[in-house]
Amino acid sequence: MLPVSYYLIVAAIVFCIGVYGVMTLRSGIMIMMCVELMLNAANINLIAFASHFSQVNGHVFVLFSIALAAAEAAIGFAILMSIFRSKNNVNIDNINILRW
Amino acid sequence: MEQLPSKGWNIINLVTALMLMAVLVFAIVSVVGLEPLVPSTLPESVPIDYTVWEDGSKDASGIEHVGGLLFTKYVIPFEVLALILLAALLGSLYMAKKEDE
Numbered sequence: 670m671l672p673v674s675y676y677l678i679v680a681a682i683v684f685c686i687g688v689y690g691v692m693t694l695r696s697g698i699m700i701m702m703c704v705e706l707m708l709n710a711a712n713i714n715l716i717a718f719a720s721h722f723s724q725v726n727g728h729v730f731v732l733f734s735i736a737l738a739a740a741e742a743a744i745g746f747a748i749l750m751s752i753f754r755s756k757n758n759v760n761i762d763n764i765n766i767l768r769w
Numbered sequence: 770m771e772q773l774p775s776k777g778w779n780i781i782n783l784v785t786a787l788m789l790m791a792v793l794v795f796a797i798v799s800v801v802g803l804e805p806l807v808p809s810t811l812p813e814s815v816p817i818d819y820t821v822w823e824d825g826s827k828d829a830s831g832i833e834h835v836g837g838l839l840f841t842k843y844v845i846p847f848e849v850l851a852l853i854l855l856a857a858l859l860g861s862l863y864m865a866k867k868e869d870e
Binding site for chain 1: 778786787803831861
């Protein structure tokens with residue numbers, strides 16, 4: 670069995686890829702994909718510690734987390750669709766309707 | 770249409786992400802420690818990679834325990850999650866439909 674630190678380092682790398690994408694990319698869909706990357710890094714951590722401590726609660730929590738991620742993705746893509754209907758693109762530089 | 774200066778910001782973002790990764794990896798290694806990936810002495814016969822769970826049973830994946838826990842201890846969060854998924858479905862349908870329908 671792999672030591673737990675390797676799982677944590679993989680999760681850190683995936684999380685940083687997500688952070689870099691959220692900060693850099695300009696397309697709303699790509700930003701949502703990078704948010705999913707960060708979420709899945711947290712899931713990798715939960716699974717790694719659940720396996721390390723031989724506890725099943727972490728697995729169940731990750732199942733809940735994945736389902737909530739699905740709900741979040743559905744809502745996010747619906748918002749992006751309605752933005753695309755009104756502005757004809759999903760470039761976040763053009764979305765400033767919530768700015769005061 | 771105003772464009773942010775993307776090229777210069779890319780470098781700054783990359784440096785920030787790399788610094789965050791350095792901090793995270795340093796924290797992980799300093800707290801958990803980095804054990805060697807391959808043990809120095811290989812055992813004669815490689816054992817089956819199972820996990821000994823809380824109740825003493827040996828199972829490789831623990832999926833039986835996950836199912837049991839999901840329908841006994843966590844059954845109320847499970848049902849609430851079904852409602853959340855239904856609400857997300859209805860909300861995304863409402864938000865994604867065309868305005869004039």
